[in-house]
Amino acid sequence: MQEIKCPQCGAVIQISESDYNELLSQIKNKEFDKEVQTQLSALKSKLDAEAELKVQTLANAKDKEMEELRLKIHQAESQLSETQKEHQLDLQKNLEAKNKEIALLQSDKKALQDAVEKEKDLLTAQLKEEQAQKLSDLELQIEKLKAELALQKEKSDAELVSVKNSKKNELSELQNILQVKEQEAKLELSATKEKYDLQLKQKDEQIEYYKDLKIRMSTKLVGETLEQHCMNEFNRIRCGAFPAAYFEKDNEAVENTKGDFIFRESDENGTEFISIMFEMKNESDTTATKHKNEDFFDKLDKDRKKKKCEYAVLVSTLEADSELYNSGIVDVSYRHEKMYVVRPQMFITIITLLRNAALNSLKYQRELAIVRNQQIDIQNFEENMNTFKEQFGRNYRLASEKFRKAIDEIDKTIDHLQKTKDALLGSENNLRLANGKAEDLTIKKLTKNAPSVREMFEELNDGK
Numbered sequence: 001m002q003e004i005k006c007p008q009c010g011a012v013i014q015i016s017e018s019d020y021n022e023l024l025s026q027i028k029n030k031e032f033d034k035e036v037q038t039q040l041s042a043l044k045s046k047l048d049a050e051a052e053l054k055v056q057t058l059a060n061a062k063d064k065e066m067e068e069l070r071l072k073i074h075q076a077e078s079q080l081s082e083t084q085k086e087h088q089l090d091l092q093k094n095l096e097a098k099n100k101e102i103a104l105l106q107s108d109k110k111a112l113q114d115a116v117e118k119e120k121d122l123l124t125a126q127l128k129e130e131q132a133q134k135l136s137d138l139e140l141q142i143e144k145l146k147a148e149l150a151l152q153k154e155k156s157d158a159e160l161v162s163v164k165n166s167k168k169n170e171l172s173e174l175q176n177i178l179q180v181k182e183q184e185a186k187l188e189l190s191a192t193k194e195k196y197d198l199q200l201k202q203k204d205e206q207i208e209y210y211k212d213l214k215i216r217m218s219t220k221l222v223g224e225t226l227e228q229h230c231m232n233e234f235n236r237i238r239c240g241a242f243p244a245a246y247f248e249k250d251n252e253a254v255e256n257t258k259g260d261f262i263f264r265e266s267d268e269n270g271t272e273f274i275s276i277m278f279e280m281k282n283e284s285d286t287t288a289t290k291h292k293n294e295d296f297f298d299k300l301d302k303d304r305k306k307k308k309c310e311y312a313v314l315v316s317t318l319e320a321d322s323e324l325y326n327s328g329i330v331d332v333s334y335r336h337e338k339m340y341v342v343r344p345q346m347f348i349t350i351i352t353l354l355r356n357a358a359l360n361s362l363k364y365q366r367e368l369a370i371v372r373n374q375q376i377d378i379q380n381f382e383e384n385m386n387t388f389k390e391q392f393g394r395n396y397r398l399a400s401e402k403f404r405k406a407i408d409e410i411d412k413t414i415d416h417l418q419k420t421k422d423a424l425l426g427s428e429n430n431l432r433l434a435n436g437k438a439e440d441l442t443i444k445k446l447t448k449n450a451p452s453v454r455e456m457f458e459e460l461n462d463g464k
Helices: 017-220 226-241 293-306 344-360 362-440 451-463
Strands: 002-005 012-015 246-249 261-266 272-281 311-316 329-331 339-342
Touching: 226 246, 226 261, 226 272, 226 344, 261 344, 272 293, 272 344, 293 311, 293 339, 311 344, 329 344, 339 344, 344 362
Parallel strands: 272 311, 311 339
Antiparallel strands: 002 012, 246 261, 261 272, 329 339
């Protein structure tokens, strides 16, 4: 327990240690706040005075600068006025001098005209003499030129005869060259014709080959379907060429549709590097409805995507007369990506080409897989980091809310203690007043307005 003595009445009040510390802290805080407020007021007054002084100083400096500028403008205007006056006087002087010069020139003009007339007459006479002399010289030159012209004409005639003879010889040579060129052109034309005839013959032979191939294939496929034919061709070389490959009938329908065959192959690590969706289409000459290869492109592309295959290949005997498809392998990526149309005889060839190309890119696929795994790890790390951030933020929010609640409770406790303190101080004042009244209480004061009671107390005192 701690004791507090009232500075006014000297009464001692006992309070608990916690209440004492709380009251001491509040007193210190009040004193500190009071001191801080005092210093802030003083500092603010000082800063206001300094700011006002700086403003006044700047205003005085600006006024001084404006006054100096006005003085300079006035001086410049004075100088300009004096300069204008001097310039006007100079112009007046120059004008008078020019007028004098004009008068002198006008007086000299007449004399000059007379001299010019005399000079003109003299020059006219000299000119006539010179013209006569020049005319004589020109006549002599004309006679000389006529003689030279006659001589030049004789030489030109001789040269013309010589040139005519030379041109005749050149013309004869050109005619001979032309005949040689014509012979060469005829030979070249003959060779070109033979070349095109040979190409035409080869084309006809190729057409006959494909017609014969069509007949043979049609005959062969009468007893077996195109699908069975392709399966037999692949199984014939499977062990030697594709020992680790998957090539089976596509029996799993997705959304009521499926392809004919699927080819897949993976490396020793199980990484798939090639996958092909096959569709087989065969049509005999006796079929009533003739289909085109393009009629099956959309379905084949959808089947490829549903089965997650990289390539799509249509093995077709449709459009047998088409020069485009009869070339063997046709890239139709302009319609759908990574799609090819092949004739049955190119079935194994297209698998081999696509597989070899995929083997060449296997290295890059492996590197790409490594990069994908790294990206997945980074994504997982980012997800874990985001999860941690969310959980940490949630815990921080909960802790912050609880902290605010604790602060509110502390504030409420402080308010309650302050009210208790105020009540105790009020009780202390009332007790002090009551004690003072009790000390001042006497029998004389009590019996002031009760004379009968006062007489009873006097009788009692007299009896003693």
